[in-house]
Amino acid sequence: xxxxxxxxxxxRIDLTPPNRDWMDIPTVIKPGIYCYxxxxxxxxxxxxxxxxxxxxxxxxxxxxxxxxETFLQGMRERLEKHRSFKIFMDxxxxxxxxxxxxxxxxxxxDPKNMPVVRAELIRSVYRGEFTKAGQILGxxxxxxxxxxxxxxxxxxxxFQCTECRRCSLFCPxxxxxxxxxxxxxxxxxLFGLNINWIQEPVANCYETGNxxxxxxxxxxxxxxxMCMDIEEFVGITIDPPFNKKGAEILFVTPSGDVFADPxxxxxxxxxxxxxxxxxxxxxxxYASEGGNFGFFTSLDMAQRLNAKIYAEAKxxxxxxxxxxxxxxxxRVVHQYMNTFNGPPEFLEExxxxxxxxxxxxxxxxxxxxxxxxxADLIKHGKLKLNPKRNDHLKVTYHDSCNPSRGMGMFxxxxxxxxxxxxxxxxxxxxxxxxQTFCCGSGAGLNAGENxxxxxxxxxxxxxxVKYVHERFGVNMLSCVCAxxxxxxxxxxxxxxxxxxxxxxxxxxxxxxxxxxxxxRPTDLRGEEIPGFAKxxxxxxxxxxxx
Amino acid sequence: xxxxxHKGLREILEQKKGPxxxxxxxxxxxxxxxxxxxxxxxxxxxxxxxxxxxxxxxxWPLYDQLIGEADPATTKKLLDNLVRVRAVQDFTAASxxxxxxxxxxxxxxxxxxxxxxxxxxxxxxxxxxEIDRFGLLAFDVFMECRERVWEIKRNDLLKRPFMLSGGMCxxxxxxxxxxxxxxxxxxxxxx
Numbered sequence: 163x164x165x166x167x168x169x170x171x172x173x174r175i176d177l178t179p180p181n182r183d184w185m186d187i188p189t190v191i192k193p194g195i196y197c198y199x200x201x202x203x204x205x206x207x208x209x210x211x212x213x214x215x216x217x218x219x220x221x222x223x224x225x226x227x228x229x230x231e232t233f234l235q236g237m238r239e240r241l242e243k244h245r246s247f248k249i250f251m252d253x254x255x256x257x258x259x260x261x262x263x264x265x266x267x268x269x270x271x272d273p274k275n276m277p278v279v280r281a282e283l284i285r286s287v288y289r290g291e292f293t294k295a296g297q298i299l300g301x302x303x304x305x306x307x308x309x310x311x312x313x314x315x316x317x318x319x320x321f322q323c324t325e326c327r328r329c330s331l332f333c334p335x336x337x338x339x340x341x342x343x344x345x346x347x348x349x350x351x352l353f354g355l356n357i358n359w360i361q362e363p364v365a366n367c368y369e370t371g372n373x374x375x376x377x378x379x380x381x382x383x384x385x386x387x388m389c390m391d392i393e394e395f396v397g398i399t400i401d402p403p404f405n406k407k408g409a410e411i412l413f414v415t416p417s418g419d420v421f422a423d424p425x426x427x428x429x430x431x432x433x434x435x436x437x438x439x440x441x442x443x444x445x446x447x448y449a450s451e452g453g454n455f456g457f458f459t460s461l462d463m464a465q466r467l468n469a470k471i472y473a474e475a476k477x478x479x480x481x482x483x484x485x486x487x488x489x490x491x492x493r494v495v496h497q498y499m500n501t502f503n504g505p506p507e508f509l510e511e512x513x514x515x516x517x518x519x520x521x522x523x524x525x526x527x528x529x530x531x532x533x534x535x536x537a538d539l540i541k542h543g544k545l546k547l548n549p550k551r552n553d554h555l556k557v558t559y560h561d562s563c564n565p566s567r568g569m570g571m572f573x574x575x576x577x578x579x580x581x582x583x584x585x586x587x588x589x590x591x592x593x594x595x596x597q598t599f600c601c602g603s604g605a606g607l608n609a610g611e612n613x614x615x616x617x618x619x620x621x622x623x624x625x626x627v628k629y630v631h632e633r634f635g636v637n638m639l640s641c642v643c644a645x646x647x648x649x650x651x652x653x654x655x656x657x658x659x660x661x662x663x664x665x666x667x668x669x670x671x672x673x674x675x676x677x678x679x680x681x682r683p684t685d686l687r688g689e690e691i692p693g694f695a696k697x698x699x700x701x702x703x704x705x706x707x708x
Numbered sequence: 709x710x711x712x713x714h715k716g717l718r719e720i721l722e723q724k725k726g727p728x729x730x731x732x733x734x735x736x737x738x739x740x741x742x743x744x745x746x747x748x749x750x751x752x753x754x755x756x757x758x759x760x761x762x763x764x765x766x767x768w769p770l771y772d773q774l775i776g777e778a779d780p781a782t783t784k785k786l787l788d789n790l791v792r793v794r795a796v797q798d799f800t801a802a803s804x805x806x807x808x809x810x811x812x813x814x815x816x817x818x819x820x821x822x823x824x825x826x827x828x829x830x831x832x833x834x835x836x837x838e839i840d841r842f843g844l845l846a847f848d849v850f851m852e853c854r855e856r857v858w859e860i861k862r863n864d865l866l867k868r869p870f871m872l873s874g875g876m877c878x879x880x881x882x883x884x885x886x887x888x889x890x891x892x893x894x895x896x897x898x899x
Contacts, residue, residue: 181741181742269796271741273741625762629754652863
């Protein structure tokens, strides 16, 4: 008879987590967790340093000879430039309040994904290389020297943080670990070690104005295709204005809404809303991206990409800017845009031309969120709505990290959604509003090759979605972020397979009663709405010609 | 699965349920690094501790399935709750599903002696075989999860924007697809 194994031995198949300090546990870089490296040509386009071919699984990452000096000099400069970074390096007492608040820790169980430890990866270098105590006492003072392995570890974990800032909410000192990640990624970019999922959109955005690299005519054509869909499903003709000089409002949204399912239905919602109220606005084929992947590269890069929005507003001579449903775009608008490229004296304080409401919160940056704008329209009774068209949906709302924690917008999207949907259910309190869980794929991590990482990070959000799905029968997860709309379907496919994902404006579009509309048996996705479908044999003949 | 367990052995396993399942939970927690294991044990809120709560919510009813007449659908759902998370974490296939087999030595320590005294060795061995069957089923679930991950990766790739370069607007392509499908359906009906 085989030797009887003890429980401990049974568990020792190939995973025996060691009970040692994190510094003594070597980091193993695994496929499924990291994103592919940036292509050299995409780095060259924006003039960033050390473009080269390399692989995270190779020993040699093609670092320049003086990489260590460059890293430390880069860190020194940033410690001087950003007082917040210096403070965050100095004041953490490692109380652990943030430790179990990160979606990546909760989904992976990897202690290096505790925000305190992730920041400690850099903080230990700061102590070991910049503080007297760390230089003399080394590990006793929590310091370590910068080596290639340390750099690789920093790289690995800086791309396991979505900069969602949930951890910062619980820090008694107010340390914003996202800012540590931001600086960490800046340092990584000094050696051409960015990931391609971020770098290529940056290069595209720099060259053509949007992440996908859609040229103006393609951008326009795509939106016109949405108009064809609206014509078919709603029965009205919309002729959206592009690059219209002298329009009152410039509308900017993430390009994900222009080409990605289900963002395209959200875009159809925008088009219908603007048509419904007769808004004097324009799309721009140059400022054709609200998102800013530069923000995940370096603050300088974010500034460069952000500049086009004000430049285009100036060129077109609009009064103010309206922004679509995006995540980090709003963090940049709310917290950085004014000092990056503003304040824009040539713009006016935003006033709704329909209701006369002054958006005082946008007085400085001159950019209003579509949820604020729509909520105001509904509040003033300016929209003709038929919420019954959404009656077949049981909706919950995922607070996208940046609009909620980043700019404090909690109620407007809820007000809009509740106005157009009868059945609305909140997820548990500790998973929404300022405590919202990230979709798991923000900050440029919504690639395909790191799917295991994304699914781990998506677990806490999905866990709350699953709860309302099982308890109330919720079947639609709404949000106001293009990355959410791109990332949550994959997460739901794995964790809550019956759940669909939509943007707020898609729900608005479905409920809007448009002047001159025909019978609308389907929603904006072309799917039949129960109770609205025509009786059999009544439908129009389907032709091949579209 | 679905076989009837000897009444006497079942009574012993029922009596020992508390200590057995608690030890089992501890063993599952210990497959994570020590800091994580502590957290999984400490935090009771379902939404602040999704891994810990899915373990807690699965192992007790799973043990009931094991000692009762297991319902295949329920058993699979419970195993899914346990394994789905592990299928995307840093575990190999073996270390992901070994948490089921880890129950054997725990039960052996708690129950085998008593079963032996009562002359229920044969029944006890059958019970251990049942644990093996659950373990194999867990491997099926693990494989389904991994297949799902690859399907999601593939779907994600197909949705990638660069698909546009060879085609057109996705909305247009989808619409074209729907039209084509409708046409096919019509043709089939007509013939």
